[in-house]
Amino acid sequence: MDLLKDKVAVVTGGGSGIGRAIAELYAKEGAYVVIVGRREAPLKETAAGDKKISYVVGDITKSDNVANVVNYVKEKFGRLDILVNNAGWCPVQPIKEVTLADYDKAFDLDVRALVDMTIQCLPLIVKSKGNIINLSTVGATHRAPNLSMYVGxxxxVENFTRCWALELAADGVRVNAIAPGAIRTDIWNVTNLSDEDAKKHEEGIAATIPFGRFGSPTEVANVALFLASEMGSYVSGAIYAVDGGQGAA
Ligand SMILES: NC(=O)c1ccc[n+]([C@@H]2O[C@H](COP(=O)([O-])OP(=O)(O)OC[C@H]3O[C@@H](n4cnc5c(N)ncnc54)[C@H](OP(=O)(O)O)[C@@H]3O)[C@@H](O)[C@H]2O)c1
Known part of the structure; x- marks a missing residue:
């Protein structure tokens, strides 16, 4: 349908899971998509699937790596229409075990890098009257035990989304967030829990989902397409739940 024909998008964490599904769908809809991550292999594999996808390897918790992404976009395309702040990490730990190093790791990526990426991309986004999509979680408003660093x-991220939507409305820039529920991706494989505890954790979460199943990355990407395209032209400051009804309770 070419809903994003000739738009330029950056998707952080676009080599796997939700970010990959968003990158692939945006490219299918006509956008040039730049994906970013620390590991080259998944980025390369994703980019190999569509000529409109290219990648920059980098750790976005490091400001100079964020600058590399912005410079790459400037040099290659000279514009940026869509920023998807998708890269994230979900520590699963009871507060009795959390250390400040855990806090730093969660907030460096989920908060600080997202702010850095936004600040550095903003001049281009303002120039194109583009839009920003931040990835939150259903847990930000419907908390669960052992996720305090993540949901905090x-x-x-949700409050940044609303503030930035207010601040940037006059520039014609929309800012929205997606709050996924349980989506089957690698994020579920990298918790600090033992295999047995991780399985119990997942089963506990699945039991709270009205749809009775995990979602797919594509189901999140579909909403990211709506928000990024003209179909979402009157939507800003919104937090879209994509959670099989989990957050409705
Ligand atoms: N899956 C779910 O159930 C779920 C639920 C709610 C919210 N979310 C949110 O959805 C977003 C995507 O998660 P996902 O489930 O798709 O997980 P994922 O497959 O683990 O993806 C995370 C991505 O972030 C990248 N990344 C991590 N640290 C990075 C860094 N320092 N610099 C650059 N890139 C980095 C990873 O690539 P590298 O490792 O190569 O760097 C990876 O591609 C996250 O914000 C997550 O919090 C997911």
Whole structure:
């Protein structure tokens, strides 16, 4: 349908999971998509699937790597229409075990890097009257035990989204967030829990989902397409739940 024909998008964490599904759908809809991550292999594999996808390898918790992404976009395309702040990490730990190093790791990526990426991309986004999509989580408003560092960070992301939507409305820039529920991706494989505890954690979450199943990355990407395209032209400051009804309770 070419809903994003000739738009330029950056998707952080676009080599896997939700970010990859968003990058692939945006490219299918006509956008040039730049994906970013620390590991080259998944980025390369994603880019190999569509000529409109290219990548920059980098750790976005480092400001100079964020600058590399922005410079790449400027040099290659000279414009940026859509920023998807998708890269995130979800520590699963009881507060009795959390250390400040854990706090730093969660907030460095889920909050600080997202702010850095936004600040550095903003001049281009303002120039194109583009839009920003931040990835939150259903947990930001419907908390669960052992996720405090993660849901605390994502609560900040939701409030950034609303503040930035207000501040940037006069520039014609829309800012929205997506709050996924349980989506089957690698994020579920990298918790600090043992295999047995991770399985119990997942089963506990699945039991709270009205749809009775995990979602797919594509189901999140479909909403990211709506928000990024002209179909979402009157939507800003919104937090879209994509959670099989989990957050409705
Ligand atoms: N899956 C879910 O159930 C779920 C639910 C709610 C919210 N979310 C949110 O959705 C977003 C995507 O998560 P996902 O489930 O798709 O997880 P994922 O597959 O683990 O993707 C995370 C991506 O972030 C990248 N990344 C991590 N640290 C990075 C860094 N320092 N610099 C650059 N890139 C980095 C990873 O690539 P590298 O490792 O190569 O850097 C990876 O591609 C996250 O914000 C997450 O919090 C997911």
């Amino acid at each position: 960070a994502k609560a900040a």
